Amino acid sequence: MRRALLARLGASLIAFATLLALGAGGATPLKAQTMANTVPIEAWNAYMQHFVAENGRVVDTANGDISHSEGQGYGMLLAFLAGDRSNFERIWSFTRTELMIRDDGLAAWRWDPNATPHVTDVNAASDGDILIAYALARAGISWSNPAYTDAARKIARALGAKLVVKSGDRLVLLPGVQGFSVEDRKDGPILNLSYWIFEAFPLFVQLAPETDWARLGVSGLELLSIARLGPAQLPPDWIAAPARGPVTVADGFPPVFGYNSLRIFLYLLRAGIEDSQILESFRRSWLAENGGVPAIVDIPTGRVVNQLTEPGYRMLGALLACALDRTAIPQDLRRFEPTLYYPSTLFLLSWAVLVEKYPRCL
């Protein structure tokens, strides 16, 4: 059983290990990745105008205009991918001043403009920290800014120390410092597989080598192959993954493949992992059953709860069709029109991976 699983995992693990090996330079300094900007500056400017306040705050417009560490990380990553040093610095300044206040060196995850004090939940969210550290690490290399690299290192170390934990044979990424671990929850650890941002791990290997990021990535891929639940065989947003025992939908969370999980395949493609079994599930749900459009799916019944037709979400479908079937990106998706923060972010990240890895579809 276990062997069969590993055999199936094999291909993607090898790909991932290769990726890590490429990134890992041992004691050698980080190499600058010479790369043209993969997010067009006009699109980025439009994003800035809609979702980034003057003080560098990335605003979640669908969520009461709050901000969070994830949004700040996305903003910094997109600014980097657009080559916008000025606004990268703007967003980082806000992030550092307002969110990087935790004693353990991680970011507080939630910031509300209508609350005093603004930080309304000081808990960390590991995807936010990964995005921030990853954006800093890449900016530090590309723009030769040791202060960025230094900040990235501190966050990566804190992540490794606080949020990467052993769970039986696995090394897992806790979604936050409080509330998810096996100590906090009977069915713990509670995990979110869309927090594994695989493309960051090769850089973290160099920044914080005391943590086994490669093994963390392997555990993530293994869990992805296990967590295809329900008739639709899709990974729920939140899973309970006890060290011993089956992976299930986490109690107290909506039992859906939803806004979290739909970005998993984007992260896989961005990390260059194209042959994970999980992509097949995405293909069946989005391309075969929903006409190329991502959908929120109820895990127990496999029924579609909601089809997502905003350009940012359709872009995810188009990217999947491109990666799996070499389908060209439809004309109406070749222009960026900001809608809401989250789909707009996914649109630009998808665009960046198309430019970088699938120019044939453009």
Place this chain on the structure above:
Amino acid sequence: MSLKRAALLLLLGGAVIPAIAQQIELPVGNAPAADRTPPADGAARPSIDESALRYFASQGDTRRLEAEIARLRALYPDWSPPADLFGPQSDPDLERMWKLYAEGKLSDVRSAIAARQASDPSWQPPAELLARLDESENRRRLINASDAQQWSTVLRMATETPGLLTCSNVDILWRVGEAFAKTNQMQRSLDAYTYLLTNCNDAAERLATIQKALPLLDDEQVKQLLALERKDAQGQPEFTSIRDELIRRRVGRAAENPEFVASSDDIARLETLARAGNTPGDPLLLGWYLFRHDEASRALDWFKLALDRQGGAKAAEGYVLALNSLGRALEGEPIAFQWRDAAPENGKAYLDVVISLLTAAPPPVLSETVLTRFSPVVMRDKYVPGAQALGWYAYNTGQLVVAQAWFQTALSWDPNDEPSSYGLALTYWRLNDAARLNALVQSWRGRSERIVALVDANLRAQLEARNLQGQINRTTNPLVAAALRVTPPPANAGAPGTGLAYTAGQPPTGFQPVPTQQFQPVPAQLAPAQTAQAAPVRRAYAQPATYRQPAPAAANRPRSASGDTARGSGGGAAALSRGWRLMELNRPIEAVTAFDEAIRTGSGRIAEEAAYGKSLAYMRKGMTNQAQVAAIEAPQSPRRAMQLTADLLAQRAYEFYKDQRYVEAIISLDERARISPEQQDLMMMRGWSYFNIRDYQSAERIFRALAAQGNTDAMNGVSEIEFARRLYKRE
């Protein structure tokens, strides 16, 4: 400009990075930090950054301009302001950055610097601008971290940016002081506040500093800070108001923890403040302090004042608890009821008050209201101790059927509540319901000695012996106390069906603690059959010496009702004096009628007197059950209620004894002994009762004790026992 050495920063550095051992120059007043050491030789000196100076000049901001000039002069003694200070800026881009900085738009400044460096890689922002930016960002970050209680971050920011730690940033100093305290670095916390009080001059901020330090530091440390007190412009010590605050704090702590005692000076001062003020805070504080230090009577007055000053739920709670503790629960009950939903503590206080009323010995007279509004609360909350207390109340007022219903109700909510089971077992025993008693005892075998003892003579004897050795745990829980007061019946009570015929359990007609309208927990079919009138156990041997009927003291007490009746209403008062006259003529049955009329038409003291008279009348006729019912028809003063109950119990014991129902006689004597000392005549009755149930050991103990005091009847008792023992040996 003088720079002052401050140990604070050394400590600050040491707190986070112990390796830092150098002292840092700390400026006083409003000057910004100067942690950059002037270079020793002029050749290596970087060009002096005058961009801030020029920006402030261009804005006409003379305050900042002067501060900046002073700062640069302190750093570079040779330097003097440029002549063209008010001329046009040479670098409009940099000027814009300073403008953004002055507007607090830190992210914009960062963004502008990055933009310029992107287009001109050789450009370096002025070090001063970067330093100011770092300082401002760290200031915000420190405040954010402090608001989020991330104390290590607060200290890290302070260490990275010691320039923040000046008198122009007292808020930052306070937050640093707090962060030290919250990370258990008390001496450093004290240092931060000491630094502030030594160097900073703003009167309001100095006062606020002490207030900030108060909740964090201990008394000794606060005392050290108060030593830094100065005189204000009028020559008054600046911290006077704080000293009162400190008194409140000391008294408050002692109020929380009775092990601490506040000095009489503190209390006196607080009393003065409390009287002088018009807020409930100080009276409340005094109330709690005194209440927790066993001065409920004084506490009561302060709680009352607090309540009058709109002190709210806490004041009501204290008031109620104080009344309860003074034995005035009856007075507290209405207030307790009124506030019962204000806070959980008030709900608790209400329950406590009623439970203490219900379980008082002797059972006080409770108005219908008290009971009718208590039982719905008990039912709603399925409150086991409440149902149990109602059970004891019913039991102690002889309403056995009602007692049975309440104990059963309590057990339906918690089958394992031992005291309720004990109450129920006693009730069955008194109801002569052997079947149910045995069933209940079976279910508690191995779990409750005292329940099993009801049917187990040996165990009963052991328990008694233990009780006599005074091993009953004294307890303040009124429920436990209520259960303890009810002593298990004597050894041979183990077979209730054979020897006991107790009729006292008939529910009285006049008064029902179970509200029959809103709530009727007694199903009609539960009413026990009271008909088993078994014959008393007959002994083969001769009844010992005659026993003289004890005359209850109260029955012979001369009346002095005149003063009371004078105040009464005409009809009631007249009926009352008629009742007393009939009693003097020894016509008790007619007296009862007169007293009844007085109870019906009179109020207050008249009704109380009449109820008392009525119960005496019944006692005169030997109708003790009726006497007990009569006694609770109107509220009695506690002392009289006690006396009346004692008399009733003595009378009842005698009735039982006369009927040769010795076990019940002993129970009555037990009950009486708990509220009143047992005189020799009653002890003799007890001794003979034990003798008659062949508990020679108990009887002998009593007789010998009395014989030792020269009681000749008791000496007879001893020889009777010896004779009886010989008799039995021969058998």
